[in-house]
Amino acid sequence: MTIIGGGPAGLYSAFYSGMRDMKTKIIEYHPYLGGKVNIFLEKVLWDVGGQPPIHASNFLNNLIAQAMTFEPTICLSQKVDRIDKEEEYFIITTNTGENHYSKTVIIAIGGGIVEPIKLDLEGAEKFEMQNLHYTINGIERFKDKEILISGGGNAAIDWAVELLPIAKKLTIIYRSDELKAHESQIKKLVEHGVEFKLNTELTKLISNEDKTAIARVRLKENDVEYEMAMDDVLVCHGYNREVSLDFCESIAPVRNEYKQFNSEGQCKTSIPGIYAVGDIVAYEDKVYLLVGTFNDAVLAVNSAKKFIEPDATSYAMVSSHNDKFNERNRVILACYS
Numbered sequence: 001m002t003i004i005g006g007g008p009a010g011l012y013s014a015f016y017s018g019m020r021d022m023k024t025k026i027i028e029y030h031p032y033l034g035g036k037v038n039i040f041l042e043k044v045l046w047d048v049g050g051q052p053p054i055h056a057s058n059f060l061n062n063l064i065a066q067a068m069t070f071e072p073t074i075c076l077s078q079k080v081d082r083i084d085k086e087e088e089y090f091i092i093t094t095n096t097g098e099n100h101y102s103k104t105v106i107i108a109i110g111g112g113i114v115e116p117i118k119l120d121l122e123g124a125e126k127f128e129m130q131n132l133h134y135t136i137n138g139i140e141r142f143k144d145k146e147i148l149i150s151g152g153g154n155a156a157i158d159w160a161v162e163l164l165p166i167a168k169k170l171t172i173i174y175r176s177d178e179l180k181a182h183e184s185q186i187k188k189l190v191e192h193g194v195e196f197k198l199n200t201e202l203t204k205l206i207s208n209e210d211k212t213a214i215a216r217v218r219l220k221e222n223d224v225e226y227e228m229a230m231d232d233v234l235v236c237h238g239y240n241r242e243v244s245l246d247f248c249e250s251i252a253p254v255r256n257e258y259k260q261f262n263s264e265g266q267c268k269t270s271i272p273g274i275y276a277v278g279d280i281v282a283y284e285d286k287v288y289l290l291v292g293t294f295n296d297a298v299l300a301v302n303s304a305k306k307f308i309e310p311d312a313t314s315y316a317m318v319s320s321h322n323d324k325f326n327e328r329n330r331v332i333l334a335c336y337s
């Protein structure tokens with residue numbers, strides 16, 4: 001089985017397909033796994049079954065470790081462009097020109113390829129390794145720093161709230177005259193004296209003497225331009241989303257206006273052998289959260305198993321009936337004794 005997308009839905013599909021004794025491959029566009037969880041690594045997750053409040057980065061590590069249980073093949077840095085079919089095999093073509101052959105396909109491309117909208121300012125790219133950020137990975141780095149945040153949506157304001165207890169100073173700039181984030185979050189920032197500059201945008205990044213980091217920024221507030229010193233710049237201007245995936249006409253599954261794959265049940269698409277899971281599938285009462293991805297993964301893998309082996313059981317036996325787990329349990333249980 002081939003899983004397209006290595007986010008939560010794809011990762012759990014890989015684990016569960018191992019439980020069903022299926023040979024599995026994940027193809028992921030990014031050079032890393034985890035999908036959208038990588039956007040909110042600093043968040044504490046409260047709503048995942050069986051988990052006490054957990055840091056998203058730890059949750060992601062656990063999810064990846066679990067997905068590796070049955071040693072699936074992982075192909076990173078490959079974007080699946082197109083799917084064709086020849087006899088009983090789907091042919092999955094990626095942007096590297098490589099073809100992957102598979103009897104079943106699980107589409108787990110979530111919101112598509114999601115990448116932050118970057119600053120269109122000269123030389124901005126070279127500061128990305130230093131003090132220009134598009135998300136926060138390791139909040140401690142910002143302790144006692146003067147931070148300029150550009151953006152007025154939920155992401156910008158939520159990060160400001162997270163940074164509030166540790167930053168020395170926060171300044172939020174936004175190009176419009178009205179912020180778009182939740183009012184309660186904005187109120188929190190106002191109460192703590194965070195400075196808001198509306199109708200303001202970044203026009204220039206000015207580097208330090210050895211040109212390794214941004215020392216100052218140039219801002220345009222209404223029609224007035226001026227410079228400001230800061231330690232770090234966090235840009236939250238939203239994300240570009242790319243959900244293109246082509247199929248040869250005879251095997252093109254039905255998609256809705258949001259490019260999601262319609263499912264009538266068990267995460268089956270309109271094409272036998274192709275399944276869709278996670279944020280890219282649409283059916284009545286679908287839950288677009290992590291817990292929803294796990295349920296979809298189980299349904300899709302079980303459907304795929306039956307597609308390949310019609311006499312297989314409808315779902316996997318409980319953990320205690322799994323021979324592979326029993327073998328490993330000896331090692332795990334030895335640690336408890």
Ligand SMILES: Cc1cc2nc3c(=O)[nH]c(=O)nc-3n(C[C@H](O)[C@H](O)[C@H](O)COP(=O)(O)OP(=O)(O)OC[C@H]3O[C@@H](n4cnc5c(N)ncnc54)[C@H](O)[C@@H]3O)c2cc1C
Nearest residue numbers: 005007008009029035036080109110111112278279289290
């Ligand atoms: C800011 C934010 C906060 C959130 N907080 C929570 C929360 O607190 N609790 C919760 O339950 N949920 C939360 N969610 C929702 C949760 O992140 C999603 O429901 C979940 O990530 C969906 O997983 P997925 O695998 O379907 O998709 P994604 O996470 O989007 O993963 C899809 C993967 O497919 C890859 N891909 C896409 N196209 C291709 C292609 N053509 N070829 C190869 N690879 C491809 C992408 O690069 C990506 O890695 C949050 C989401 C966001 C954005």
